[in-house]
Each structure stands twice: as structure tokens, then as C-alpha cells.
């Protein structure tokens with residue numbers, strides 16, 4: 001009954017978190033936070049969820065979870081965004097002969113990082129973006145990494161530079177991220193871009209991909225953010241902190257929960273929108289959630305599962321089985337925020353190439 005173990009969130013405390021890191025008809029929304037407007041399709045079987053900006057044209061009725069919440073289908077949205085990018089990339093190539101280029105620097109031999117980098121390359125290929133890759137050994141010096149960054153800064157065929165994180169512990173991450181030209185900082189991790197994100201009236205050149213993907217999902221599902229209470233669980237530089245800044249820019253009232261927060265359940269229960277980026281499998285239980293809340297689960301946590309082909313499977317920070325019975329909408333793991341992160345990276349790379357070449 002191995003699979004049972006993972007559908008019961010209470011027992012995940014006894015399940016083993018795997019450290020992959022080292023080398024080895026019509027929907028009925030119970031209570032809706034935003035303006036999810038649901039429409040039956042012509043066949044009457046499926047439904048489409050309309051968004052004022054870029055609607056998802058047709059989402060099948062299967063996108064309702066067993067628990068009753070709408071499943072926010074990041075995989076489908078990401079595919080649609082990639083299709084939009086493909087058109088723009090070829091329009092650019094035909095009009096001015098420029099192909100957007102993304103460079104990735106991977107240091108060390110972490111399995112998960114190698115997988116992410118491989119997936120990014122595949123995604124670039126799928127939309128026609130040119131990809132460049134540098135792989136450096138775990139024991140490389142910081143100077144070697146800086147040299148690669150500098151080479152890509154000066155290379156006119158590269159419009160975006162991504163240094164895969166985490167870097168080996170002997171390197172100064174800040175020093176390396178500072179070296180990326182802000183015009184090519186498609187990850188949005190340069191302190192100038194983050195600083196501008198935090199300031200009213202200032203605009204960053206790039207917004208970090210994962211938080212941007214979370215907000216894009218809310219927009220594309222027409223979920224209102226303005227005036228809502230939002231809780232972000234986690235305050236990392238790459239996800240939690242910029243997610244909270246973005247929600248605030250969208251006029252939500254934002255609370256941030258971290259490892260020293262007392263009574264996280266109580267604070268979370270006040271939220272209309274929850275973005276969780278903690279890295280703890282199934283930490284957020286059904287009892288933490290206000291009925292009708294919208295849940296964006298960023299967490300990607302591998303847990304042992306002998307019945308899975310890989311010997312493990314991925315779960316989020318939110319206990320899906322419990323939460324989907326209480327929420328109005330929820331992102332799955334996998335297939336939620338992850339594919340959106342990559343789609344936003346492609347989008348930032350396209351934006352960068354357009355800006356550099358002054359192409360509208």
C-alpha cells in the first residue's frame with residue numbers, strides 16, 4: 001500500500017524526503033475569491049475559464065479535482081504561453097533576422113540542477129530560442145564562473161543569462177549574480193532588479209520567473225488579487241520574497257510566514273490567496289485553509305515511493321487531498337507552477353531580445 005502512504009498527508013511525516021540534490025457540465029465553485037467565470041463549452045462536457053487578459057480557450061471538465069476545487073493547470077497554460085512565444089520568435093527572426101538566445105551556466109553535478117537545465121534547453125528548442133550552455137566542475141573557482149558570465153555579457157547573440165542555483169558553497173552567490181548584466185538578467189535575481197521590484201514607481205527590467213509564473217496563473221484564471229488577503233509561506237530571495245512583493249504590487253494585503261513565525265495556521269486561515277514556497281512536503285493541511293481560498297503550491301518535494309518508476313514522486317508543500325476539498329482553486333504538483341517557471345524564463349528571454357534590438 002505504498003501509494004496510500006502519500007495520499008494521507010498525516011503519514012508523510014513518517015515518509016522519507018529524498019535528497020536528490022547531491023549527485024547521486026458546469027463547475028460549481030463553493031465560494032470564490034476572485035472572478036473565476038465558468039462557461040460550458042458547445043459540447044456541454046467541458047468548460048472554459050475566461051480571463052480578461054489572455055483566456056485559456058478550453059479546459060476540460062477533468063480540471064476539477066476530486067475534492068471539488070478547480071485545478072489550475074500550469075502545464076496547459078505554459079503550453080499556451082510557449083505557443084505565443086513561438087509566434088513572436090519567428091516574427092522577430094523574419095523581420096530583423098535576430099534569434100533570441102539564452103545562456104545557462106551550470107556549476108557542479110547536482111542531479112536536480114542537471115535535470116532543470118536539460119528541461120530549459122528542451123523548452124528553448126521548442127520555441128526556437130537559441131540556447132548556450134556552460135558546465136563547470138564542482139571545484140571550479142569563482143573566477144571561472146565570473147569569466148563565463150562576462151563572456152555572455154559581451155556576446156551579442158545572448159539576450160538572457162541564467163546561473164543555475166544553488167552554487168557550490170565555496171562560491172559567493174551574490175558576487176556572481178551581481179556580475180550578470182541587468183539587461184540580460186532573465187532570472188531577475190540581480191539586486192538592482194529586485195530593488196526596483198520593491199520600490200513604488202520603479203520598474204524592474206525582469207521579474208523572477210517562479211513568482212511571475214504564480215501571478216500569471218492567477219491572471220489567466222481571472223482570479224482577482226486586488227484588495228484580497230494573501231499569505232506567502234517562505235521568504236527566499238528567489239521565490240517567497242519576490243512573490244510577496246508582486247502580490248503587494250497587485251494591491252493585495254500580504255503577510256509573510258517563515259520558519260520563526262508563530263501560529264502559521266492561524267495566519268494562513270485568514271488568506272484568500274496562499275502562495276507556498278517552503279520545501280516541506282504536505283506541510284499546509286486542510287485545516288489551515290479558509291473555505292474558497294485559492295492555493296498556489298510552489299513546493300517541489302521528492303518523497304520516496306517504491307511504486308513509482310523513479311522510486312520517488314514529487315509532492316508540494318500543500319496537502320493536496322485535504323486542501324482541494326476546502327479551496328476553490330489549487331495548483332497541482334507536478335504540473336502547476338514548475339512548467340510556468342520555464343515558460344516565464346522563455347518569455348523574459350524574448351522580452352530581453354526585443355528590448356535590446358528595439359523590436360516591438
Ligand SMILES: NC(=O)C1=CN([C@@H]2O[C@H](COP(=O)(O)OP(=O)(O)OC[C@H]3O[C@@H](n4cnc5c(N)ncnc54)[C@H](OP(=O)(O)O)[C@@H]3O)[C@@H](O)[C@H]2O)C=CC1
Pocket residue numbers: 210233234235236237238239240257258259260261264277278279280298299300301337338339341
Ligand atoms: N516550482 C518551481 O518552479 C520552483 C520550486 N521551488 C521549490 O519551492 C520550495 C522552496 O524553494 P526556495 O524558496 O528556494 O527554498 P528556501 O529553502 O530558500 O526557502 C524556504 C523558505 O521557507 C521557510 N520555511 C522553512 N521551513 C518552514 C516551516 N516549517 N514553516 C514556515 N516556513 C518555513 C524558510 O524560512 P526562513 O527564511 O526562516 O529560513 C524559507 O524562507 C522548494 O520545494 C523548491 O524545490 C523553488 C524554485 C522554483
Ligand SMILES: Nc1nc(=O)c2c([nH]1)NC[C@@H]1CN(c3ccc(C(=O)N[C@@H](CCC(=O)O)C(=O)O)cc3)C=[N+]21
Pocket residue numbers: 115116119162163164165166187209210300314333334335336337338339341342
Ligand atoms: N537560477 C535559477 N533559476 C531558477 O528558476 C531555478 C534555479 N536557479 N534553481 C532551481 C529552481 C527550481 N526550478 C524549477 C523549475 C522548473 C520545475 C519544473 O518544471 N517542474 C515540473 C516537474 C519536473 C519533474 O517531473 O522532475 C513540474 O512541477 O511539473 C521545477 C523547478 C527553477 N529553479
